[in-house]
Amino acid sequence: MVKAARCGYVILIMAAYWMTEALPLAITALIPVFAFPLLGILSTGECCLVYMKETNMMFLGGLTVAIAVEHCNLHKRIALFVILHVGQSPRRLMAGFMLTTMFLSMWISNTASTAMMVPIVDAILVELYATRSKKQEENATAIDMSVTSGQNQLELSPAGENGVSDGHNAIDTNNHEVEKEDKITDEEIDAANAEVFRQRHIMRRALLLGVAYSANVGGTGVVTGTSPNLVLMAVLQDSFSEPTGLNFATWMAFNVPGMILCVILAWIWLQVLFMGLFRKQSPIQQSTPERTAAVRRLIRQKYKELGPMTHHEATVLTLFIILVLLWLFRAPEFVPGWSAWFKDAFEGVEVDDATPAMLIVTLLFILPARLNFWCFRNPKDPEPPQPSPACMNWQVVHEKIPWGVVLLLGGGFAMAEGANKSGLSAWLGDQLVAFDVMPKEAIVFVVSLMTAMLTEVASNTATASILLPVLKEMALNISVNPLYLMLPAAVCCSYAFMLPVATPPNAIVFSAANMKSADMMKAGFIMNIICVVVITVMINTLGVALFDLQHMPPWANSTINALN
Template sequence: MGLFETLRFRVLPYWKTYILVLLPLILLPLPVIGQGKEARAGYVIIIMALYWMTEALPLAVTSLLPVVLFPLLGIMSTGKVCTAYMKETNMMFIGGLMVALTIEHCNLHKRIALRVLLLVGASPRWLMLGFMLTTMFLSMWISNTATTAMMVPIVEAVVQELFKDGDEEMKRDPNVRMVPDGMSTCSSNNTLEIDLDSSEGVSQNLEAVSIDSIADVGKSCQELTSPTDQRSYSSPTSEYKQTIRTCTLMSIAYASNIGGTGSLIGSSPQLALKGILDELYGSAPGLNFASWMAFNVPGMLINTFLAWIWLQCLFLGFKRTSADANAQAAVVKKLIRTKYEELGPMTFHELATLVLFILCVALWFFRDPQFITGWAEFVPAVEVDDATAVMTIVLLLFIIPAKPKFWNCHTGERNEGPSPALLEWKLVQDRLPWGIVLLLGGGFALSDASKASGLSSWLGDQLAVLSFLPPFAIMLIICIMTAAITEVASNTATANVLLPILAEMAVTIKVNPLFLMLPATVTCSYAFMLPVATPPNAIVFAAGKMNPVDMVKAGLLMNIVCVVVICLLMASFGSFIFGFDEFPDWALPQVKNATMTTLSQFSNCTSP
């Protein structure tokens, strides 16, 4: 057996094992030769960063390493490390996920999606905009993965209706058929089967879908493509149909990634930012639900609109709509209306969930909106944060019945027992992505250890060499670097590693920490180029049997556009909201702490 065969059959299949075992051994000189806690903390952080990037261990399992390594290396006590896994931000995240699960459970998200599609035009361009706006809005509140999985079968059904002719227009023969149970599979008739309720399964994965599992999905879909299916794309009509499908599916992946940045609970990187800021500075930076939305919603809308324009330029062009296209649009609109009517009238379950969801958002938004007195100000002596608001709503979800039967005793009807609540614990137990909670907790543990060991201060001092550059240039470089890393690594892991370093770097070069940390956090969600970059990318890549080159070609410019937009907004609109004109007083204690640490190290080095 030659060297190539040995590498292929005996080495490459076990590459994760080699990384898992050899990486700690290769980096062992760092804590052994290096002096102080900084080197030992850096050893753990480098190992976790590479494990997260390569997924040598599951992401959630890697997040548990601080509980083992930080106490054994003398960096932090076990108790202090464990408290990082259940901070206020984690509780807010869990509460937000429970509200999202209730929305998915009662199919409220599907009703919203179909209703929005009825309001927009039914031509391919306007339908794509409708899909993007719907996906963007839903991704602000529920899992990006669940939103994308729900929209994919609707897209497939609409594309099929667009290309039916004559008497067959109203007879549905789509490539997507409803699956009673299960998430998504590739069927024997060369089509991707995705249940309209598939979000119930994939929402468990959220942002932590395995790279290998994504590759397997794509591979299995491609292997099941028959010669007949290949021939069907040989005609111009079939090629245009595939173009429409690719363009529309790609648009919902982009809208899902961008929409996740619109609210503080839309994606996990912003929760990592909030937790790290709370740990370093408390509530002084003024980052809350209202200020986040005030800054990021305009950027979200701008980037979504630019994505819509760019995908049209790349795939559809700007030809005028023909009479045939108008007739097809009417058929599609009728299909959407039929699917909407199939949902039936709005149930009490949906209505109660909608009311509680609106109340939850209002409690978040008006807790401390800055421009008026928030409701939390009326609670004296203690600080009330967003976790209290969302957990209040969660308790109501577990109390209010989904099908009230209070009046049965008066009507004489037989009472079959109490109604289940709007949200039941079994649903939460089965579908809440507990791994993401551990991922956030592991990131907070890294942040605490970086601060306690002095590593973040040391890294900030080393990065001071960039202080000769204008702050805008530094921010742009950081965002480009973050966008590149998040294409191959979990966005939550990327945020957890970078944000503590950026906090110290900002103090060192005397700029507002939010000026560097906020755009880097948003950029963690700007992953458009690779199927493995985010779960939404992987879902649409497998569903549309896309060419990877098309995704890279479209995603490269989108990465650049989104980074430029967020940087320009930070330098203009962001300064108005957060005040970037001068170094803030709330960061001064950090400067003093960094100075005292440096002086202490200097005195230790010079003492006999």
């Protein structure tokens, strides 16, 4: 119990530093390296080993492939292609931006996907809400016609005193009308421009919030999408010796439907909030056919500027697809995966997801980005052949990989290891047995809501590292399948929509849209509730069907028996 108290003290210090950012997050993650050995919780060797586990290597591999996608501009091609084909009306544009950001955020970092979308949003809105309206052009044309009419009346007036007088009166009358027309037109132009500016501002906030929400939710779709997913996989791998049934394929089977549902509901909510959906009068008017065509021309022009797909892009896309397929079919559960061949051939050698990730990364550094050698070279080219660069180089990887996140993951693993070895997780799990009086569905909702609120003020990796070991012990103590509590909590670590400091996408959008914190909190609070409700429904329907959550699994029972 004394060792558990010491471990709890270290975790409280780390949690306080992570929430207040008194120290950089990565430096706080290194505290267990000296604190755990000095307090007798873990030896230095045991503590350091968990900083580079298989999960971290998988994370590095997936991140390097994602950087290769960014490096060759393949992500921009995908984004423009989707937006071009979804549609150019305000509602269709929002759907296109959100679906594109969601898909990209599954594979590349949510920060990169958000940062890429912001300038595209601005460029499209310039065309969609141009300050010179068609009404302004019509008014200018009417003025020209009025002046021309006055001149014609002067020329066609009959000779004589009355005729001259009539002609003079005609000129005065028309000049008076022109001045009046000019005055009215200026007012109409100012009013029209003010209205266009107001609609553009509303639409910009709606689109940017949609991009941020989609980036945060998109990371839940695959295991490598965001750090809390990897923390969950690592905790399950360390805690249970037998397969738990949660792998790359089953993760996607469970989380992709929920991810898509959350994005659709976010799209509806933003329309209710900003576009007046279900209201008689919408604050954003539908775009004219002329402006819709202008937006389409702009997107098509930007897409054409990328040119045809290069050999570099095609190679990276092929390797990316191969990696996803290798992850999906390594151990899909419903059929023997390809890793079983090596396990049978080499006497129980386990091949995990880090192996195909590092294989693809190595190929990225081997395969050329251009075919300008041997039979691929144009014989008419007067220039001597030059060595082709590889699809990826170390300088790009070194600059773009967030090494602090790697340390943050390692610190979370060390914290979880210390809590497990010291008995702190078991003690906390015993204290939470009182929740057993509640219905299991209510427990999931409370845990998910608590996690979503905590991740607003703390790093999502730190939140997952602290909560998941405790939830594992709580589930074992109340005889509930650990996945029933741990999986929704891990997903909810990504549901940070309320505060600018919660996630990098929120911070990027908050700065770009010049919005107030209250505006983001009002929209984000409802999004938090929506997503928590969705994950609660999903775990009690699809989750039960996929993982048989109504019964304690054999892999959990064996752990309970070992502890007893």
